[in-house]
Amino acid sequence: MAKPKDSGVYLGIDLGGTNVQIGVVTDGGEVLSRAKRKTGAEEGRDAILDRIVDGTNEACESAGVTLDEIGAVGMGAPGPVDPNTGVVLEAVNLRWLDEPIADLLGRKLGKPVFLDNDVNVAVYGEWKQGAGRGARNLMGAWIGTGVGGGLILNGELYYGHYLTAGELGHMILLPDNPPGVRSVEHNCSRTAMCHRVRQLVEAGRDSVVPDLVDGKLNKIKSKTIAEAYSRNDELVIEVVHDAANRLGTMLGGLVTLLSLEKIVLGGGLTEAIGGPWVEQVRGAVHRVAFPAICRNVEVVASLLEDNAGVVGAAFIAIERAGKA
Amino acid sequence: MAKPKDSGVYLGIDLGGTNVQIGVVTDGGEVLSRAKRKTGAEEGRDAILDRIVDGTNEACESAGVTLDEIGAVGMGAPGPVDPNTGVVLEAVNLRWLDEPIADLLGRKLGKPVFLDNDVNVAVYGEWKQGAGRGARNLMGAWIGTGVGGGLILNGELYYGHYLTAGELGHMILLPDNPPGVRSVEHNCSRTAMCHRVRQLVEAGRDSVVPDLVDGKLNKIKSKTIAEAYSRNDELVIEVVHDAANRLGTMLGGLVTLLSLEKIVLGGGLTEAIGGPWVEQVRGAVHRVAFPAICRNVEVVASLLEDNAGVVGAAFIAIERAGKA
Numbered sequence: 087m088a089k090p091k092d093s094g095v096y097l098g099i100d101l102g103g104t105n106v107q108i109g110v111v112t113d114g115g116e117v118l119s120r121a122k123r124k125t126g127a128e129e130g131r132d133a134i135l136d137r138i139v140d141g142t143n144e145a146c147e148s149a150g151v152t153l154d155e156i157g158a159v160g161m162g163a164p165g166p167v168d169p170n171t172g173v174v175l176e177a178v179n180l181r182w183l184d185e186p187i188a189d190l191l192g193r194k195l196g197k198p199v200f201l202d203n204d205v206n207v208a209v210y211g212e213w214k215q216g217a218g219r220g221a222r223n224l225m226g227a228w229i230g231t232g233v234g235g236g237l238i239l240n241g242e243l244y245y246g247h248y249l250t251a252g253e254l255g256h257m258i259l260l261p262d263n264p265p266g267v268r269s270v271e272h273n274c275s276r277t278a279m280c281h282r283v284r285q286l287v288e289a290g291r292d293s294v295v296p297d298l299v300d301g302k303l304n305k306i307k308s309k310t311i312a313e314a315y316s317r318n319d320e321l322v323i324e325v326v327h328d329a330a331n332r333l334g335t336m337l338g339g340l341v342t343l344l345s346l347e348k349i350v351l352g353g354g355l356t357e358a359i360g361g362p363w364v365e366q367v368r369g370a371v372h373r374v375a376f377p378a379i380c381r382n383v384e385v386v387a388s389l390l391e392d393n394a395g396v397v398g399a400a401f402i403a404i405e406r407a408g409k410a
Numbered sequence: 411m412a413k414p415k416d417s418g419v420y421l422g423i424d425l426g427g428t429n430v431q432i433g434v435v436t437d438g439g440e441v442l443s444r445a446k447r448k449t450g451a452e453e454g455r456d457a458i459l460d461r462i463v464d465g466t467n468e469a470c471e472s473a474g475v476t477l478d479e480i481g482a483v484g485m486g487a488p489g490p491v492d493p494n495t496g497v498v499l500e501a502v503n504l505r506w507l508d509e510p511i512a513d514l515l516g517r518k519l520g521k522p523v524f525l526d527n528d529v530n531v532a533v534y535g536e537w538k539q540g541a542g543r544g545a546r547n548l549m550g551a552w553i554g555t556g557v558g559g560g561l562i563l564n565g566e567l568y569y570g571h572y573l574t575a576g577e578l579g580h581m582i583l584l585p586d587n588p589p590g591v592r593s594v595e596h597n598c599s600r601t602a603m604c605h606r607v608r609q610l611v612e613a614g615r616d617s618v619v620p621d622l623v624d625g626k627l628n629k630i631k632s633k634t635i636a637e638a639y640s641r642n643d644e645l646v647i648e649v650v651h652d653a654a655n656r657l658g659t660m661l662g663g664l665v666t667l668l669s670l671e672k673i674v675l676g677g678g679l680t681e682a683i684g685g686p687w688v689e690q691v692r693g694a695v696h697r698v699a700f701p702a703i704c705r706n707v708e709v710v711a712s713l714l715e716d717n718a719g720v721v722g723a724a725f726i727a728i729e730r731a732g733k734a
Contacts, residue, residue: 166701176701223571235667239563239570246669247547248703256700257663259585261656332585339581340667343559345570376580377490377500379572 095151096403097142097197099161100204100395103127103179106134108141109396110149110156113404115215117393119148127180134180135187139194159199160403162207162395163187166250172201200406202243204395205252208388209236210243211398212350216389221348226388227254227337230308230354233271239344259336274333276355280306282325293321308358315359326359327366334370334385341375341383352388360387419475420727421466421521422535423485424528424719427451427503430458432465433720434473434480437728439539441717443472451504458504459511463518483523484727486531486719487511490574496525524730526567528719530576532712533560534567535722536674540713545672550712551578551661554632554678557595563668583660598657600679604630606649617645632682639683650683651690658694658709665699665707676712684711 095118100107106125110118121144123137146153165177172188174180192199202210209226212218218226224238235254237244244251255271262268272278284303287293294314299305314322337349349371351364368385375381390397419442424431430449434442445468447461470477489501496512498504516523526534533550536542542550548562559578561568568575579595586592596602608627611617618638623629638646661673673695675688692709699705714721 166703221571237667239568244563244668247545247671248669248701248706250701250704251667251669253666253669253700256666258659258698261583261659335582335585342577342580343561343575343664344568345572345575345577347571374582376577377572377574379490380574382572 094157094404095149095155096157096400096407097145097159098396098398098400098403099138099142099159100207100399101125101134101138101161101163101180102204103164106138106141107392107396108138108145109393109400110145110151111397111400113157115397115401117396118151119145120393120396121145121148125180131180131182131185131190135191135194138191142195153195153197156197158403158407159191159195159197160207160399160401160406161187161191161199161201162204162399162402163201164204166248167201167203168249169200169202169245170249172199174201198403198407200403202399202402203236203252205234206236206243207398207402208352208390208394209238209252209350209398210402211390211394211396212352212388213238214401215397216394217350217386218348223344223346224348224350225254225337225340225344225346226350226352227333228353229274229333229351229356230276232277233275233333234353237344254336257336259332270333270336274329274336276308276311279311279325279329279355282328283311283322286321286325291321294319295322308354311355312358312360315362326363330363330366331370334367335374337367337385338371338374341371341380345380346383348384348386350386350388352391352394356387357391418481418728419473419479420481420724420731421469421483422720422722422724422727423462423466423483424531424723425449425458425462425485425487425504426528427488430462430465431716431720432462432469433717433724434469434475435721435724437481439721439725441721442475443469444717444720445469445472449504455504455506455509455514459515459518462515466519477519477521480521482727482731483515483519483521484531484723484725484730485511485515485523485525486528486723486726487525488528490572491525491527491530492573493524493526493569494573496523498525522727522731524727526723526726527560527576529558530560530567531722531726532676532714532718533562533576533674533722534726535714535718535720536676536712537562538725539721540718541674541710542672547668547670548672548674549578549661549664549668549670550674550676551657552677553598553657553675553680554600556601557599557657558677561668578660581660583656594657594660598653598660600632600635603635603649603653603679606652607635607646610645610649615645618643619646632678635679636682636684639686650687654687654690655694658691659698661691661709662695662698665695665704669704670707672708672710674710674712676715676718680711681715 121141188199188201233255418437445465512525557579
């Protein structure tokens, strides 16, 4: 797809523990091209950054733009990030601690790089160009391997005192449970659901899951869960609904506390199951939100899906480059 | 106490279900006088407002100021309030629904009246003049008959989309419990603690509480709990610590989500027990807050205590009259 005339183009980078997604995005939100690289965390920081540079070259070429034409670069990285200094404070799966990634990558690309937390970036993308458009008080909940969150409060990304806001997955869901099994992530992530399915199958419960994974119960993925769910597998429906109800109860409590207008659900598990997952979570949110007026909160699925990260990162760059 | 020269004076009104507190407050935060009236909810709206007017006259007289010298009037009222229109949306214990209280009282006093939720007002007072001074991201948790909350985010009172933000007591604490016993208020309020103490005493547990209330277990108050606690009553210590741990776990989760700098604990139960209550809640917050840097969150007791409402209301008036 060619670059639209008179339109600025930006690079959005979505850095994950396994893959890096790189996109050339217009300031109208159009994704002109995408490139993907393995993160390869085990090879260390400089190798990761070199692969990102390689991917940006491919993405620019596919979009028919030169790096010179790129206005600025935005990047989402896992873990707590200081958006002001561009330092990744801690990314366990990348083995990074206090790495000045925006500076390092900016020097390699010869462009300003603006950094933020990966889930913040995806929620920002949905807010600017997706399911969250127009809302002033919104929470994004991303459900996949883990559970992440991001907040738009009073019409801007909310960071909090230590710049770590949004860590939904680490909130305590079941205070009477011992550590390790009481957080939102330990109960509502895809990982938690797979673990529970496996436990129940091994305890003798009937399910289509063993057939779907050729008996390899350590190979259950979001798609496996979604497939079993769509085949009306009783066990998987029970596990998914339990997770949705607990997540929705937590989110409903947060609607009560923060008087939110909208919740956007994203992440691999949300994309895989889709509508029924969103409906279950929505039901639980609406059952517990207080006062009654808060039950008007909208609970919707991500619109950008797998593009939320690159679009959000590009829009972070657009906003901050404009301010800089 | 005489009015300091060249200093503005304001009226702060703290309207509760049982009592109304009225204070003349300087713009330096000094409470020059206080008056108190019974709310008398059963006599209806106009009688309540007339008693408030009567109380303001007494408070002005005690402070040696005339109503003419009052810059503006601020008031905290229970339940959700629209701070822009000055309407109490719903106050169950006052039997009010959509009552334009700021207008009605403003006409009676011939002064602009600015209205807000009672816990918001108390938290605002602590933030401007008490234990919350200087913090930009703070939560107040008020524990008494019920549990209320208020949020200062990015250096201002946070209202949210439906203007109802801060309803900590109505958040779900135990999602697997049935409705009616799963909210923060149902588990951590003074009412919940009294109920639990009574249950355990009636089940035959040993405690000093029956002696303290002459066997009338429906007469347990915050002071009773505090007295039994200070006498090392095992049962009461257990009940108080359970409530503190559960409240602290919820608050720690909110520190995780909102990356808060400070939590201020207030309300009748906090005032009655004091230090040991704050310490227990603080311990639970620090055990669960994530990431590690968030464990620097300060958890402190209200400084203004019973004056938080009138000081906060006066400062709401100062701020909004200044903007108006």
